[in-house]
Structure formats: C-alpha cells, structure tokens
Amino acid sequence: MSKRLRSSEVCADCSGPDPSWASVNRGTFICDECCSVHRSLGRHISQVRHLKHTPWPPTLLQMVETLYNNGANSIWEHSLLDPASIMSGRRKANPQDKVHPNKAEFIRAKYQMLAFVHRLPCRDDDSVTAKDLSKQLHSSVRTGNLETCLRLLSLGAQANFFHPEKGNTPLHVASKAGQILQAELLAVYGADPGTQDSSGKTPADYARQGGHHELAERLVEIQYELTDRLAFYLCGRKPDHKNGQHFIIPQMADSSLDLSELAKAAKKKLQSLSNHLFEELAMDVYDEVDRRETDAVWLATQNHSTLVTETTVVPFLPVNPEYSSTRNQGRQKLARFNAHEFATLVIDILSDAKRRQQGSPLSSSKDNVELILKTINNQHSIESQDNDQPDYDSVASDEDTDLEAAASKANRQKSLDSDLSDGPVTVQEFMEVKNALVASEAKIQQLMKVNNNLSDELRIMQKKASRLEKQNSTPESDYDNTPNDVDPDDPGSSRKGRQRSVLWQGDGSVPDIAEAHTVPSPILPSTEDVIRKTEQITKNIQELLRAAQENKHDSYIPCSERIHIAVTEMAALFPKKPKSDMVRTSLRLLTSSAYRLQSECKKTLLGDSGPSADIQLVTQQVIQCAYDIAKAAKQLVTITTKENNN
Known part of the structure; x- marks a missing residue:
C-alpha cells in the first residue's frame, strides 16, 4: 500500500509531487507542466485526462491506476534504469527543469521517439x-x-x-x-x-x-465511444445502451432554414463518402472535441496569475505523421470553427453515423473525397484553377478571406435548440471553411523547412556568384553591379520602401506589378541581386518566426514592416511588366502577401480588432502570409537563375 500511495504522488516524467493528469495510453500520472508537453504531441502519442475534472469510466481509471502503481513507467524508461545510462550522461527530467527545452525534450524522446524502451534483438523479418x-x-x-x-x-x-x-x-x-x-x-x-x-x-x-x-x-x-463522446459534447447526455438507445442527436429548432438546395447538396456529399473516409472524418472531429474539452479543463484548473506561454492551450490538433498532409491540414482547420459551426458538423456526423449503422440507402455513391472537395473548391474560386491541383495548396490562397467572410455571413442567423448555445452551419459551409482556412504548427514546420532549404540554396548560389564576380574585391561590391540594386542599409532605400508602404496602406489596395500601359519586358535582374534581396527577406521572416514561437506579439508589426520594405526593394529589381507569366505570378504573390502580412499584424493592436482578438488565429494567419512570401521569393530566385544561365 505504501508503494501505491508513494508512486501515485509523483509525476512519471519529472518526479514532481501531486500529479493531476493521466496519460491513458501510457499508464502514467503526470504534472501540469509535463502535461502541457504531452498535449502538444497529439493523441496519437499521449491521451491525457485530468484525474478529477474529466469524466472517467470507472474501469478505465482503474486500468491506468493499476498500470502506474505496478511500474508501467519503467517500460518507457527501461534503459534509464540501467546504471550505465548515468555514465552516458542520460537522465530523466526533474521538477526544477524548465519546461522548454529540458522537460519537453525528455518527454519527446521518451514517448515520441521511444528512446528508452527496451529493444528486441534485430531480426530480418x-x-x-x-x-x-x-x-x-x-x-x-x-x-x-x-x-x-x-x-x-x-x-x-x-x-x-x-x-x-x-x-x-x-x-x-x-x-x-x-x-x-x-x-x-x-x-x-x-x-x-x-x-x-x-x-x-x-x-x-x-x-x-x-x-x-x-x-x-x-x-x-x-x-459507441465516438458517437457517445460527440453527443455528450453537444448536450451533456449519453444514450441508454442498456435499453437499446445507441444515438442521441440534438434537433435543430430552425430546421426550415436547412432545406436549401445547397444544404441538401452538401449533405449528399457528406453521405456519399465511403465508410472508410467517413470514419476518418468522424475520428478527426472526435480528436477536435477532445482538444476543445481538454482545453476547457486546462484553463479551468490553471492559476491564471502565473499562467505562462510555456504551458498555454493547444490551439489546433498536432500533426500526426501517419496521416497525409491533406488530412492533417483538414484536422487543423477544425480549430477555426466557431461554436455553432462545429456543433452543426458534429450533428451532421451523428446523423449520418446513425443512418449508416441502420443501413439506409444512399441517393448516390462517390467514394472519392478528393473529387468532393474539388467540386466545392471550384464553386468558389475567384480565378480559374487547374482541376489536378491538390485540394489543400502548400500555401494559403488569396481568396481565403473572401471564403471566410461568405461562410460567416451565411451562418449568422442560425441557431440550435436549448441543448446548444449557438446556431448551425451546413456541411457545405463546413467544407468551404475547411478548404479556405489554413492554420498551424504544420505551417510553422513547413516554413522553417522552406527557410532552411532556401538558405542552403542561397549559399550555393552565392558561391557561384562570387566566382563570377572575382574582379570585385570588397564584400560590399560583390552583388552591387546593377543600377537597379538598392542597399538595404542605405537610408534612401529605406525611405523609398517606407513611402511605398504608406501608399499601400493608404489606398487599401495591392499595387499591380503589371501596369497596363507598360510594354512587357523580357529583361530580368541579375541572379546575384535577387539572391541578396531574398536573403534579406529570409532573415526578416526568421525573425518574425522567432517572435511567433516566443509569443512576442508586439514584435509582429515592426517585423512585418521590415519584411515589407525588403519585399518592395526586391520587387523594384524587376521590370514593371515582366514578360514571363511565372515572374508576374511570383511577384504578385510576393507583394500581395507582404500587404496581407501587414494587415494581419495590425490586428495585434487593441484599437484594430478589439481586446478580444484571438491572438492564436492572428498568429496562424501571420505565419501563412510569411510562408507565401518565402515561397514567392524562392520561386523568383529559381526563375532568374534558370533564365540568366540560358
């Protein structure tokens, strides 16, 4: 008994006292700080529940207690129990360690990498x-x-x-x-x-x-765990399985509003998903319900006077590497749904789950979810798009805000019954928002990867350029060989950039690189000039990323201004109306993204969007704008390098 009491009072990861959370699938009890790291890993790594403030099936809690009290933690720390591990310098975290990077690195190694689990002898098969x-x-x-x-x-x-x-x-x-x-x-x-x-x-x-x-x-x-959890999330009740009731589906008080042709078509699209794809969508929504409920418990149990950014909420579902990038992006966009949008999606899934179990026939059958998503995408495209493009682009599209506004307007007048506090949206609107809004940690990781790759490419190109410019002996003149080039450190260039920036903000429009009265020009700037400006953009983007990761929101505006100036200077290298369609497209993406970035960063000001502005959502939009800029700059480097070498 003493062993049970003693072990239950200690966090499995840092040995801190009085752990208040459990990792269900790992059979461990963990403290608040370590739990914050577990949550950021995702449910595929660790499924966390609060020991007191989360409803528990009694036998599930008993299972976790039994595992922990019988030394389940030694499974995940097997090699650390070996005396040789002390000699190698490996050790587990302790309560005094910082959450980041100390505890976080240890927990990731322990559960994500399984670095300390006993390994079986290698076998060929x-x-x-x-x-x-x-x-x-x-x-x-x-x-x-x-x-x-x-x-x-x-x-x-x-x-x-x-x-x-x-x-x-x-x-x-x-x-x-x-x-x-x-x-x-x-x-x-x-x-x-x-x-x-x-x-x-x-x-x-x-x-x-x-x-x-x-x-x-x-x-x-x-x-029935999945549908029970969804029903309980909406109305706080579960079906009575003993008496044959397996589903509870809250009713819509204004169901007459849900009879439009678009709504009917949207429901048919959801129904036409194969069982496999429907199950995937349902599981993703289940994970989002878990994230939202756990966030609510997290915020209710934290001391807000000492709540720090290291242990904040998880703003969207973490990436699961076993899923496709399309599915991961869709999962993360679920976090953008407001209460009534998400509630309606849950109701639609509950309704269709019941229909499928009862074997109700489909009006039509399409097993390809990609086709369904593309159909909806194409209905709302501002510019014509190729049907072979992926449903989720690697960057955000320029019509994102238009789609978001349209979806929001369509949902404004709907409501649910007393079981729900907000009104519904249709599945059609759900799909619109799902395809329109880009969020996330995945974007941070993508952007960092792009920047790293870009930096590597730039170094290679710089070496090539240096060999071509041997005649210039000073570092300052290595890339200063064209009249179009403007030094970012030159006060005059900064003034030009700022003047143009003020002009953009004043008229609220993005300047058109391809002016109608200008004759198309095939002349492109030198690769060296483009590389140098891209380096400046990349450096400023990395600075913005660091600010985002460290939650330094007051740094967003100055960072965006520096990026805007660097983008303006890079755009000035090119002719006003480039002959190449690829150059025009990349320049348009570059400049419009810089403008959008400034607009998003301005939302951090209280006067712009109010004190209730969701800084997490702003950060996600800031990151995606920065990603667009990095992509466009990389494209311009590639294009100019290719053209100038021909």
Missing part, C-alpha cells in the same frame, strides 16, 4: 516479430498482468491481431476471461469491440456467455 508479439499478447490478456500486455503493445504487438489458429482476437480472449481492465487497455490501443470471431461472435458475446455482464455492457459503450 519485422512482420514475424510483430506476429510473435501479437501471439504473446493474445495469450497474456487472459491474465490480470496489465504491465506485461502494455510492454508487448509498446514493442509492436497488434491489439486487433486475429489469431489464425484460435480464430479470434485478444479482446475476445480477455472478454471470455472476464478481464475488464485488459479489455480497457486493448480498446485504448485500438481494439475493435465489434470484431467477430470465426464463428461470428463479438467480444461482448463472449463476456455474456461467461457471465461477465458488467464487461459486456462496457464493451457496448466502447463500441
């Missing part, structure tokens, strides 16, 4: 190893030894493994043996309670046959 581990799991779940099964799962055993000789899965075996905590652990790792054995029996059938009625009822709850 990994599938054989996984099969062997899964067979061991299949046998072990009949016992109460949870930590053994968790260790097997950590090594790669599959929770849904179908034993070819036995004709069933580990969940069938655990259910037959009445091992309810094993069933909870398997379900956390993805075991499907609806799976049938070779005779057509489910795990719940096994439990009933063995007289384990509590387990049988819990298995039914697990089977």
